[in-house]
Amino acid sequence: MLDLEAAFGAPVLEAYGMTEAAHQMASNPLPPSARKPGSVGRGTDVSVSIMDAVGQHLEPGERGEVVIQGPNVITGYENNPEANASSFVDGWFRTGDQGFLDADGYLTLVGRLKELINRGGEKISPREIDEVLLSHPSVAEAVCFGVAHPTWGEEVAAAVVLREPATEADLLAYCRERLADYKRPKQIFVTDTIPRTATGKIQRRIVAQAYAG
Numbered sequence: 001m002l003d004l005e006a007a008f009g010a011p012v013l014e015a016y017g018m019t020e021a022a023h024q025m026a027s028n029p030l031p032p033s034a035r036k037p038g039s040v041g042r043g044t045d046v047s048v049s050i051m052d053a054v055g056q057h058l059e060p061g062e063r064g065e066v067v068i069q070g071p072n073v074i075t076g077y078e079n080n081p082e083a084n085a086s087s088f089v090d091g092w093f094r095t096g097d098q099g100f101l102d103a104d105g106y107l108t109l110v111g112r113l114k115e116l117i118n119r120g121g122e123k124i125s126p127r128e129i130d131e132v133l134l135s136h137p138s139v140a141e142a143v144c145f146g147v148a149h150p151t152w153g154e155e156v157a158a159a160v161v162l163r164e165p166a167t168e169a170d171l172l173a174y175c176r177e178r179l180a181d182y183k184r185p186k187q188i189f190v191t192d193t194i195p196r197t198a199t200g201k202i203q204r205r206i207v208a209q210a211y212a213g
Contacts, residue, residue, distance in 0.1 A: 001037045016040035016107065020093060022072045026107050039106040046070035048107055050100055055089045058100075065113060066099045067092035098125065115204045117146035117154050122182050124156060126204060129185060132178050133158060138166035141194055144185060145208040157187040159194055159207055166190075 001012045013035065015027035026048055028034075028041035035041075042048075047069040050058040058064045073093050077083045087094050098116070099109040110125050117124040126144035133142035141161040146154035160171065171188045195210050196202055 001035075011035060014038075014040050015044075016109065018095065020074045020095075021046060021068060021070065022074075025068055025070075028106075034104075036102075036106050039102070039108045041107065042105045043068075043070075043107075046073065048101065048105075049092065051089070051092070051094075060101050060103045063098060063100045063110060066095045066097045066107065066109070068095060069093070112204075115145075117144075117156055119146070119149075119154050119156065119182055120152040124183050129156065129158060129175070129179065129183060132175060133160055133171065133185075133188075135178075136166070136171060136174050138162050138164040139171070143194055143202050143204060143207050145204045145211075147187070147208060147212060155187075156183060156185045157189070157208075157211065158185040159189040159191055159211060161192065161194055162190060 001014070004012045011031055013028045013030070014037070016025050017023040018025065024044050025046045026040045026043050028036060028039065049067050049069075050062060050064040051067050052058055052062075052064045067089070069092055077087070096113055097109055098111050098113050099107055101107055111127045115126055117126060124146075126146075129144035130142050133139050133144070139160050140163040142158060143160075144156060144158040147157045149155035168188045168190060172185065175184045175188075189211050194202055195206050197206065
């Protein structure tokens with residue numbers, strides 16, 4: 001972010017939006033207000049909160065589901081009562097994203113709830129593991145996902161695209177030094193490309209299906 005700002009002489013603002021909120025929900029503010037790298041900023045005329053699994057609002061720093069309220073947020077999906085029953089709680093729209101608010105009300109997104117890896121009851125955010133792998137100098141792209149395991153339910157695996165030669169053993173050792181044991185990938189697939197959708201997005205479930213065998 002700082003490199004882009006220096007190169008173009010303009011502020012870079014990370015923001016957050018979705019179709020159901022038509023469209024922007026949060027954004028880092030323009031200078032002189034603080035822009036926090038890695039955060040998507042504060043709610044933009046949208047109330048943002050974090051809820052736990054039973055619908056209780058959480059304190060700053062606590063991770064949970066991002067929920068929103070506002071005049072631009074939909075009140076329901078057309079002809080889809082099942083989606084409406086699961087997408088709203090006490091007037092709040094459930095985004096399906098996991099995140100947390102800091103003491104200043106800035107939102108940081110952690111990942112998609114559906115993409116969390118459940119290893120023996122431990123809920124693991126794939127994004128954290130992505131970031132560790134991407135910090136390795138030989139790794140150009142990385143995506144972590146869960147694979148079926150007979151004991152744990154799911155086990156952690158990852159796929160990477162390399163910019164320089166490295167072995168699976170090298171990458172596993174790198175993760176061993178930086179991640180708790182239950183978060184470490186037990187398999188790392190080295191590939192030329194990572195599967196993407198038609199719009200170019202990496203979707204973990206598609207990647208997981210590609211390497212399930």
